Amino acid sequence: MSTPIDARAAGLRDRLRGSLAAAALTPMGPDGAVDLDVAESYFRRLVASGADALAVLAHTGRGPFLSAQVRAGVITRARRAGVPVIVGVGGARPEQGSNAVEDARTAAELGADAVLVFPEPGDRVALHEAVWSAAGLPMIAFDLYTNPCPPDTLHRILSLPGVAGLKTALLSDAMACQETIALTRDADRLAITGEDRMFAASLLWGAQAALVGVAAASVGTTAAVMRAYEGDDLRGFEKAAARLDRLAAATFTAPMEGYVQRMAWLAAAEGLVPEEHAHDPYGPALPDGERARVLAA
Numbered sequence: 001m002s003t004p005i006d007a008r009a010a011g012l013r014d015r016l017r018g019s020l021a022a023a024a025l026t027p028m029g030p031d032g033a034v035d036l037d038v039a040e041s042y043f044r045r046l047v048a049s050g051a052d053a054l055a056v057l058a059h060t061g062r063g064p065f066l067s068a069q070v071r072a073g074v075i076t077r078a079r080r081a082g083v084p085v086i087v088g089v090g091g092a093r094p095e096q097g098s099n100a101v102e103d104a105r106t107a108a109e110l111g112a113d114a115v116l117v118f119p120e121p122g123d124r125v126a127l128h129e130a131v132w133s134a135a136g137l138p139m140i141a142f143d144l145y146t147n148p149c150p151p152d153t154l155h156r157i158l159s160l161p162g163v164a165g166l167k168t169a170l171l172s173d174a175m176a177c178q179e180t181i182a183l184t185r186d187a188d189r190l191a192i193t194g195e196d197r198m199f200a201a202s203l204l205w206g207a208q209a210a211l212v213g214v215a216a217a218s219v220g221t222t223a224a225v226m227r228a229y230e231g232d233d234l235r236g237f238e239k240a241a242a243r244l245d246r247l248a249a250a251t252f253t254a255p256m257e258g259y260v261q262r263m264a265w266l267a268a269a270e271g272l273v274p275e276e277h278a279h280d281p282y283g284p285a286l287p288d289g290e291r292a293r294v295l296a297a
């Protein structure tokens with residue numbers, strides 16, 4: 001039995017069903033500087049290429065690393081793209097206190113449609129309750145590979161009225177992904193795949209929408225899988241899934257945190273962002289030849 005969902009959260013859940021949200025990069029220079037005009041033009045291009053919604057300041061967008069001022073600018077510019085905007089909130093590093101509540105308040109003031117609540121140390125249920133009571137924005141819970149959430153905690157989060165859905169981004173744990181999707185659907189919330197390396201499988205396991213970093217570039221590759229699945233085009237689904245798997249295998253691989261830089265290279269190669277704004281100063285150093293290998297995929 002699930003707790004009744006709040007009407008705002010139910011509205012977002014229904015609006016996002018079947019949709020593809022691109023977990024957008026925050027285009028940056030090598031020093032981390034963000035040019036908001038470049039960011040806006042990138043967000044618009046993602047939408048023109050097939051993204052139904054934008055998830056900004058999420059893991060791909062390096063939200064936890066960015067200042068309040070840059071975060072506000074990114075949200076404002078993303079809203080101009082005319083699709084639902086989901087904002088990553090919180091995700092404090094161990095040496096910091098949580099910014100989740102403040103981030104969520106700002107997202108609400110700037111007109112965001114929902115927040116994606118990063119996992120943080122401590123009581124995750126209380127974190128979601130605090131975010132909801134401060135901002136009143138529908139929440140998407142986040143089971144992220146860097147800090148996976150125990151199923152009993154997920155169950156409690158999913159019974160909060162402000163939770164519209166749950167995104168799994170476990171990347172390699174198929175059993176946990178299946179369990180999380182089942183828990184989410186049992187709670188009548190939206191099961192959102194963030195499984196770049198198990199994308200097609202996660203749809204077959206019951207995911208009802210997608211929010212993925214692999215759609216930070218080459219959006220059409222991910223959109224094709226979603227559309228073929230929804231259109232019952234099983235042969236098309238198989239072909240599109242194989243293509244997406246090749247892209248994800250080249251980008252979402254060890255060191256996993258290097259995926260942001262790899263997607264930035266792709267975004268630059270496609271003309272979504274200028275080369276000089278295709279940097280991830282927060283990720284690991286990548287070996288020589290990695291860029292060429294990614295672009296070849």
Ligand SMILES: N[C@@H](CC=O)C(=O)O
Binds near residue numbers: 023061212
């Ligand atoms: N979990 C990532 C996206 C991965 O697909 C994010 O939050 O950006």
